[in-house]
Amino acid sequence: MTWWCTGIRWTDGRPAIGWYGDGRGERVSELAYGQRIAFAARGERHCLGVRRAGKRTPCPTADTVPGRAGNAQCPECARLDRSFSVAADTNAADPRTYRVYLAWFGPGMVKVGITAEERGSARLLEQGAVAWAWLGRGPLMATRRTEELLRAALGVPDRIAYARKRGVRAHLPAATDRAREVAELHARAAALAGWPESLERVECEVADHAGAFGLDSLPGLPGPARVLTEMVSGGSVVGRLAGAAGPDLHLADGLVVDTRLLAGWELTAPGDEAVTSVPTAPIPSASATPAEQGGLF
Incomplete structure (x- = not known):
């Protein structure tokens, strides 16, 4: 029985690696900071089909997926996925309560988004938000209008690149300092006119994910220097897990493993002498990456 990796899963504020077995459902392997991780890819990378309402429908043609693709879906499954999606504005009738959030990823790196209230902070963990706060709650379309209002009025981007x-x-x-910046941005956003009447405002209460991500230990280790760019059949990743944020696993040697690139692979245990042997690329340093976000507040 083959178990295909589905990437990282954040459950109760903790990271885990997800697995899918055709006919056997899904399971997870919990991760602990400080543990040694070692895995190798085998065979070909396969489409994971469509996951909806907690259930996964296998790809009907079992298509393969390019190793560098950020999404482990074939074009047809990706199209089907987006045909009934809040993110793609193709599921406007969703009756659930949604929340608008303010997410902070670093100095000058802020975005506004929405998530289903029942998911709690899972969306913030998945995006790698270090600090964040709720702005409001209400019906889907009210939160969507609020999101667009804030983006247009404040110049907040749709997304911030993982790099x-x-x-x-x-x-x-x-x-x-992180909390103070988020609180100041929350106050400025709340002062804007034009919020939908059906949206309930939420008072500022800043949350921080540094502990959940293990970021407190990163300053004592080599800074993130290289990132996985592709898994290849027979390629291995070996190292000690120092932290995780969003889809990224941070290893103690400075390698960042983007788990989106693990999805769709069968991962096996490598030999005892295995070392990391997958394609990687340098990560731009903080000084080489613009810190300011044009037009923000």
């Missing part, structure tokens, strides 16, 4: 987030994680300001 920028990785470049600053080992050099973040103190928790008190």
Whole structure:
């Protein structure tokens, strides 16, 4: 029985690696900071099909997926996935309560987004938000209108590239400084006119994910220097897990493993003498990555 990796999963604020077995459902392997991790890819990378309402439908053609693709889906499954998606605005009738959030990833790196209230902070963990706060809650379309209002009025981008987030994680300001910046941005956002009447405002209460991500240990280790760019059949990753944020695993030697690139592979235990032998690329340093976000507040 083959178990295919589905990438990182954040459950109760802790990271785990997800697995899918056709006919056997899904399971996870919990991760602990400080543990040794070692795995090798075998065979070909396969499409993981479509996951909806907690259930996964296998790809009907069992297509293969390019190793460098950020999404382990074939074009047809990706199209089907987006045909009923809140993110793609193709599921506007979703009756659930949604929340608008303010997410902070580093100095000058802020975005506004929405997530289903029942998911709690899972979306913030998945994106790698270091600090964050709720802005409001209400029906889907009200939160979507609020999201667009804040983006347009404040110049907040739709997304922040993972490369920028990785470049600053080992050099973040103190928790008190992070909280102060988020609180100031929350106040400025709340002062804007034009919020939908059906949206309930939420008072500022800043949360911080540094502990969940293991970021407190990163300053004493080599800064993130290289990132996995592709898994290849027979390629191995070996190292000690120092932290995790969003889809990224931070190893103690400075390698960052983007677990989106693990999804769709069968991963096996390498030999005792195995070393990391997969394609990687340098991560731009924080000084080489623009810190300011044009037009923000």
